[in-house]
Amino acid sequence: MNRQILSREGWIRLAVIVAFTAAFEALCRFGFIPSTVVLPPTDMAASLWHILRTGEYNKDIISTISNVVASALISVTLGFVLGVILHTMPRLRATIEPLLASYYAVPTFIFYPVFIVVFGVSSRAIIAIAVLLSVVAMIESTLVGLDRIPRVLHKTAAIYRMSTPARAVLIDFPAAAPRLFTGIKLAFAYAFIGVIASEFILSAQGIGYAIAYAYNNFDNRNMYGLMLLVILLATSANTALDTIDRHMQSRVRVTR
Amino acid sequence: MKRTGDSLLLILGILATWQVLYWVAGDIALTSPASTAVHLWKLLGTARFWENAAETARAFTFAVGISLVGGVALGVMLGVNRTSGVVSEPILIAFYSLPKVTLYPLVLLCFGLGMSAKVAFGAMHGLIPVTIFTMKAIMQIKPVLWRTAHAMRLTARQSALTIALPAVLPEVIAGARLGFSLTLLGVLIGEMFASQRGLGFMIMSAMGLGDIATIMAIAVFLSAFAIAANALLLWLNRAVPR
DSSP states (O other): OOOOSSOHHHHHHHHHHHHHHHHHHHHHHTTSSOTTTOOOHHHHHHHHHHHHHHTTTHHHHHHHHHHHHHHHHHHHHHHHHHHHHHHHOHHHHHHHHHHHHHHTTSOGGGGHHHHHHHHOSSHHHHHHHHHHHHHHHHHHHHHHHHHTSOHHHHHHHHHTTOOHHHHIIIIIHHHHHHHHHHHHHHHHHHHHHHHHHHHHHSOSSSHHHHHHHHHHTTOHHHHHHHHHHHHHHHHHHHHHHHHHHHHHHHHHHHHO | OHHHHHHHHHHHHHHHHHHHHHHHHOTTTOOOHHHHHHHHHHHHTOHHHHHHHHHHHHHHHHHHHHHHHHHHHHHHHHHSSHHHHHHHHHHHHHHHTSOGGGGHHHHHHHHOSSHHHHHHHHHHHHHHHHHHHHHHHHHTSOHHHHHHHHHTTOOHHHHIIIIIHHHHHHHHHHHHHHHHHHHHHHHHHHHHHSOSSSHHHHHHHHHHTTOHHHHHHHHHHHHHHHHHHHHHHHHHHHHSOO
């Protein structure tokens, strides 16, 4: 068991990030980068602290987070159900497979204006495009998860004369769970990207909207504070999900 | 033969779903497949469409060039040393899954409005996956290959060309495929937010007019382009011997 807080590489990584931030700070402070372009990192942090303390953007932050969570939940549920259905129909699946394979090559986001026209400028349009972006990742993960269930487990279920529902709950679901989690992780990351991007392009509230608004008003202070907030939110959420994911994947390897 | 049949079936299925959606949602939400095709055909005959398409194509070409060349160079540099690879991988992955739109104002402030900002933003999307794939490919070259190169007394140039390149090529092409589509997305988002030219701008101005037919026609055009490019790169990926 490795009880060190950080590995050697971890320390180097931390040093690289700190050095980069310090160099950035120095370049800004000594005037090589004008403050009209980029704020020094410490000022960004101060601005973020101010934003969180005064709560002036709380409405936007809550709106973004609830849209991300709603989109991710819809994608995970819908993707799981569609994945299970497709898995039971190999013929349909073989036909649809090329669509799934090239889905992420299409810049789906260009369909956002269609949803704007349909739903108006609202959370519904944002959630619709975020679901469209993230649902396919969940479908794919569900299919892979169900494909990779070791055949011996199905034989075991047959020996125990399990009914289909019992097999699904006791064997299939736990066996596919690590892959399903990868799907959840991806769905969340795509939903976050989708929500922020649509807020940024056109919406009435949300962090993305607030950043675009601040940009249009030359309000660099709030803009960089909010930017830092998005970076921190996305990085910490993704890192947390990724850590759990790696843990689950490594357990799969051990049991096999 | 069966695969061609399947693809035809898939296209028919998509068109049928689209038509049903059109019947359900009506004229304000969607245009039917047939009228979209007609509108696209009309659009393809206008000079305005091609001016904007050329603008997007120019920005995209530069951005893809930077993504591929820069990504491979960066990936090789980080990948040859195990420590630098292990150190940089999580940083690259964190940057990869970041909603990069948030950084667009930063790009705009650095590069100003116009072509260079679009190129920079597109390259920001495409560079990272190419780097990650190249780096991982280099790191995963089997040590026995290097020992063989050593035993055969190959020069650095020879081992790079005859050992490293063939070993990493499939991964690099896979990275290029991802980088290609993400760069396209980046350039289009860049045009949608702050631009006076390009297909992304055309979609946004059509949205302002509620001109759903133009949005759909351009979206279909771009999707067809992306799918065709993706199919070509997939084919290339399979053609390269592993």
